[in-house]
Each structure stands twice: as structure tokens, then as C-alpha cells.
Amino acid sequence: MILVFLARSCMVEVADIEQIAESVKRFTLVPVDAGTVLPFHPGAHVETCIGTRNVVLRRHYSLCSDADETRFYQIAVSKSKTSRGGSRYWHEQVIVGQRLEVSVPVNHLSLSRTARHHLFVAGGIGITPFISMMLALRRQGQSFELHMAAKSALACPFYDWLSGTFPGQVHFYFSTEGCRLTPNLLQDQLLGTHLYVCGPPGMMKEFRDCARAIGYPKQSVHMEAFTASQGGDNHPFRAFLEKQGRWVDVPGHQTLLAALREADVNVPSSCEVGGCGTCMVGVIDGDVDHRDFYLTGEEQAQGREILCCVSRAKKDRLVLDL
Amino acid sequence: MMRNRTAAGGGTRKDNLWAFLQCAHSLLFLCQDGQQESCSAVLQMASDLQIAVRTVTVEELKNELGSAKIGTRLYVCGDYQFVRGLENVLFSFGITNEELWSDVTGATVHPVLCAGCYHRNDPVAGSYIHCEMCGRMLEVSNHYSKKLDAVMGYIVLPEQLVFKSEEPQPSRTTPEGR
Incomplete structure (x- = not known):
């Protein structure tokens, strides 16, 4: 073992x-x-x-x-x-x-053991982590539903299999048919519901913000990103490492994480698309251009942490707790 | 004295309670008999925030939870046994700490889990006790387990007993033959 x-x-x-x-x-x-x-x-x-x-x-x-x-x-x-x-x-x-x-398999999207109902929202290929989760829930006899958006049935991965395996629990939204997946479905869910979202950055942000506004607790909202948010412009900036007392230059074409590593600063990372929080470091001064899905809106507004894999400085400098 | 067990925050009680209620779309309010007066500030704050408050009894709670929607927050108030009993029901419905505000009145004395034999000793006041199962002397810590609803009792080693003997001794007696 x-x-x-x-x-x-x-x-x-x-x-x-x-x-x-x-x-x-x-x-x-x-x-x-x-x-x-x-x-x-x-x-x-x-x-x-x-x-x-x-x-x-x-x-x-x-x-x-x-x-x-x-x-x-x-x-x-x-x-x-x-x-x-x-x-x-x-x-x-x-x-x-x-x-x-x-x-070895790594998991940033574990099933809640205490949820009363599991609500899955997938955009296109974002369905992949939910397949093993839904199969496990079905074996355990637990309550769940999937809402999945795709361009069309032909473009929808696992369409036939999902329809046949989970009848009544899967709902499709095809844009070519004018059917759009919106966060409205988050409302009127039972207390104790856990939400899991995996899809494009815009969709994830929309669902996360809406869930928080409706009153989903932070620990009941689970996000899995598979691409990094494009964010705004990637202007160069400088990061001051407070504990080490030195500056690191971050060019426009490079992430903060890559620049730190190039400067021999060992910051652990995993998903590198702003979804898992592994590369989070403290921010002592400076405004952060948050591009992750990990921190809540309130945490981003406080600006005390940055996910170095995707987020950058809003202006020309940041002071980091490194 | 009233102590909050959940919905922790860094501000004052009033600030934290305000932040807790601001996230609520409606509030389920459950108060032990005789404690209603101490909850008036909570009800006033909910009223100020125009949150619909529904007062429920222990008997009605499960039915209410069965149909409650996401965005509902829960407030419970009472002595430790009352609150702890309710929390077990609430957590079984998937309610998280963020959705629950518990006010505990009176003294809180937890059961003590023996680090040697894992026996769960009944609540007793004091810094040291003798485990009622194995007889070892335990130092009662503040390491609380929500799952076990007990604090850890660390074994006091023989060489430490010399020093501990100067401390107030526990009222518990050791089992016979130990």
C-alpha cells in the first residue's frame, strides 16, 4: 500500500x-x-x-x-x-x-459527503469529471441532477450515454436550438444542495456569482476550471518579495507563477488555471487583477491573496508575502 | 452569557450577526423555552433587514427543513445540550456552519475522550479527570471534535504527576481495582 x-x-x-x-x-x-x-x-x-x-x-x-x-x-x-x-x-x-x-490521480473536486442534493452544471467538455461522480452517487442512491450546455446534440460529448444512463436526471441546453443554460436553475433548490460547475471561464464566473448572491454557502459551491480566464491586458509588472527583499519582473507574456519559478522561488501549483488554490500567496500591497475561480467575490475584493498561475497586478507593482 | 458556536467572523458579535443575516433570504428561528428574551436583538436585526422570519418548534423542525430552500439561514438558541441536539439534526440535512448561527446560554462542559483507551467520559468540570474506563489521569484540553462532540483528554505521565498534584484534583473517582 x-x-x-x-x-x-x-x-x-x-x-x-x-x-x-x-x-x-x-x-x-x-x-x-x-x-x-x-x-x-x-x-x-x-x-x-x-x-x-x-x-x-x-x-x-x-x-x-x-x-x-x-x-x-x-x-x-x-x-x-x-x-x-x-x-x-x-x-x-x-x-x-x-x-x-x-x-497519480489528483482530486480538487470531491463529492460532498453531507450534501442532501447534488447539482451539476457542465459546459461542453466540462462534463468529464461529473461522469464518475454521478455513477458513484447512483450507486449510493443519492439525489442529483445534471444541466449540460453544448452547441448541439452532435457536439455534446456523451449525449447518448447520458440520456440512456440517467433518464430524468439530465437536462440538455443546445445553443443551436436557441436554448441557453442560465443560473436561474440555482434558485429554489433545497437547503443542503451542493453545486458543482465545470465549463468555460465566463460560465463558471456567472454561476459562482449567482450562487453566492442566492445564498449558497462557500463550501457548497465547487468549481473545476479547465482553461484559464483570458482576463484583461497582460501588461508587465514587478513583484516585490517582502521576506526575501528582492524584486521579480513579470513580463507581459509570462504568468507570475512562471516568473517566480524562473527567479528560483518555489511556489507549489497544480491545475494552473486558477481553480485549485494551490499556488495562492499572500499580498501585502498592490491591487490584484483576479482571474481565478477559487477565491470568492468577497475574498477577491479584500485583495489579500493572489493565485499566481493566472492573476496579475492591476498596476505596475505588487508586494507579496514571499 | 451567550456564546456563538458557528458562523465565526473577525468582528464584533453584532457585526458578525449582521453579516450572517445579510446573506439570508429567510430565517428559521428556533429558541429553547425561556430564552426568547435574549434573542430579541436577533429578531430586531432580521426585521431591519426585512428578512422573513419563521419561528419553529423542535417538533416542526424536520418538516420545515424538508421543504426549506437554499438561501435560508437558521438561528438556534438554548443551553448546550439543546443546541448540540439540534445541530445534529441540522447537519444531517446538509446544513453548513455558514448557514447556522447558534447561541449557547449557560455553561458548556464537553465530554472528554481518553487519548489512551478512547473512552468518552461524561462531561465534568475541571482541568484534570481520571478516565472512568482505564483510570488514567487526563488533562482536559480545548481540542474539540465536532464529529465526536468531545474534547481530547491527554494522558498525564507519571513524572508529571508530581507537578500536577499541586493542581486542583478532579472530583471524579477512579474505577474500583484501578
Whole structure:
């Protein structure tokens, strides 16, 4: 058992590739040693390491297989028009039989054990972490519902499977049919409801803000980001590290996290899209341009913390508790 | 004296209560008999914020929770046993600390969990007790477990007993034969 927890990654082989929607492929990954995959909790993701000798691409993907399935992992990848290389490589280069490294499963989106009702809201490929969660809830006999937005049924990943597996619990909103998913559904939910949202940045912010306004407690709102918010302009700024007594320059093309690491400041990180809070550091002075989904509106307004992976300075300087 | 067990905040009681009620769309109000007078400030504040208040009894609580909507906040007031009993019901409905304000009146004495044998000793006042199961002398800490509704009782080692003997001794007697 100890070996399981010490293992940082394992080698897997692509056993199957299926086109499950327009621009979405599902990959089945089996362990190379023919044993079982490391167990995971519903909602977990892995970091995959793919690429050639010259370019190594590390990307996080939610596990969309059943958490009770020990023979393989499955991930679904949407080919992004603005791909930085990861999704394009998965769609165009990865073939059956290819081997790659995946990390141990990590979970920033655990199911609440005390919720009375679970309310899932997914935008497109944001459905992936919810599949294992809904399967687990169904086994436990717990109450849940899914609201999912996509361009159309053809573009909607897992459309047929979701319709057949969770009849009456899944609601689709297709923009080509003029049907829009709005936060109105957050109202009139039972006390004790937990909300889980995964989708594009704009949708996540809209649902988070609305949930807080309606009176959802902070610990009942769970967000999983898969892309960073684009935010405003990326002007360069300087960060003063108060404890170390030195300045770090953050150019416009670089994140604060990357600049800190380049300056040999070790800040832990995980999702790197402003969703998990791992890279949060204290702010002593300066205005923060918050671009994360982790801090609440009130916390962002207080400006005492910054998520270095996505957020920046509003002006030309920040003083950090580092 | 009235102490708040939940909805913690850094400001004064009035500020924290105001912040708590500001998030409410409606308020379920539950008060132990005889404590109504001490809750008048809460009701006044809810009225100022134009929050709909519904007073419920212990018997009505589960039914009310069954249909209560998100955005409802709960206020309970009474002695420790009363409040703790209600909290168990509320948490079983998925209510979080952020949605609950509990005012405890009177003294609060928690059961003590023995760090040696894990026996849950009945509440007793004092800094030191003897575990009623294993007989060890325990220092009563303020490490409270919501799940166990008990504070941790740390074992006092024999070499510490010399010093502890100068402290007030517990009123509890050790089990026979220990």
C-alpha cells in the first residue's frame, strides 16, 4: 500500500480511441504492466505527459471512467481551436498502442459527503469529471441532477450515454436550438444542495456569482476550471518579495507563477488555471487583477491573496508575502 | 452569557450577526423555552433587514427543513445540550456552519475522550479527570471534535504527576481495582 502512495506516475498504453462527439475523442488507457490502475475518487484528474523528444506537453484531464473500474482509465479530449498543442496532439498524433506517462490521480473536486442534493452544471467538455461522480452517487442512491450546455446534440460529448444512463436526471441546453443554460436553475433548490460547475471561464464566473448572491454557502459551491480566464491586458509588472527583499519582473507574456519559478522561488501549483488554490500567496500591497475561480467575490475584493498561475497586478507593482 | 458556536467572523458579535443575516433570504428561528428574551436583538436585526422570519418548534423542525430552500439561514438558541441536539439534526440535512448561527446560554462542559483507551467520559468540570474506563489521569484540553462532540483528554505521565498534584484534583473517582 505504501508503494501506491509513493508512486508519482505510471506508464499506460492507449488501448482504444473513440470519436464520441464533434471534436471530442475518448481515449482508453491501460497500464503497461498489465496490472490495475491506481484507484481514484470520483471527480479526479491525471496529468498526462505526451510529446516528442523536443516538445513535452503536460496536460490535466479528468478521468471519465467509473471510479470502480480498475482495469483502465478513460479521458476525453476536446480539440480546441485555440490549442496550445495539447489537444491537437491528442487528436492528430496519438495512436492505439502508444505509450505515455500519467500521474497519480489528483482530486480538487470531491463529492460532498453531507450534501442532501447534488447539482451539476457542465459546459461542453466540462462534463468529464461529473461522469464518475454521478455513477458513484447512483450507486449510493443519492439525489442529483445534471444541466449540460453544448452547441448541439452532435457536439455534446456523451449525449447518448447520458440520456440512456440517467433518464430524468439530465437536462440538455443546445445553443443551436436557441436554448441557453442560465443560473436561474440555482434558485429554489433545497437547503443542503451542493453545486458543482465545470465549463468555460465566463460560465463558471456567472454561476459562482449567482450562487453566492442566492445564498449558497462557500463550501457548497465547487468549481473545476479547465482553461484559464483570458482576463484583461497582460501588461508587465514587478513583484516585490517582502521576506526575501528582492524584486521579480513579470513580463507581459509570462504568468507570475512562471516568473517566480524562473527567479528560483518555489511556489507549489497544480491545475494552473486558477481553480485549485494551490499556488495562492499572500499580498501585502498592490491591487490584484483576479482571474481565478477559487477565491470568492468577497475574498477577491479584500485583495489579500493572489493565485499566481493566472492573476496579475492591476498596476505596475505588487508586494507579496514571499 | 451567550456564546456563538458557528458562523465565526473577525468582528464584533453584532457585526458578525449582521453579516450572517445579510446573506439570508429567510430565517428559521428556533429558541429553547425561556430564552426568547435574549434573542430579541436577533429578531430586531432580521426585521431591519426585512428578512422573513419563521419561528419553529423542535417538533416542526424536520418538516420545515424538508421543504426549506437554499438561501435560508437558521438561528438556534438554548443551553448546550439543546443546541448540540439540534445541530445534529441540522447537519444531517446538509446544513453548513455558514448557514447556522447558534447561541449557547449557560455553561458548556464537553465530554472528554481518553487519548489512551478512547473512552468518552461524561462531561465534568475541571482541568484534570481520571478516565472512568482505564483510570488514567487526563488533562482536559480545548481540542474539540465536532464529529465526536468531545474534547481530547491527554494522558498525564507519571513524572508529571508530581507537578500536577499541586493542581486542583478532579472530583471524579477512579474505577474500583484501578
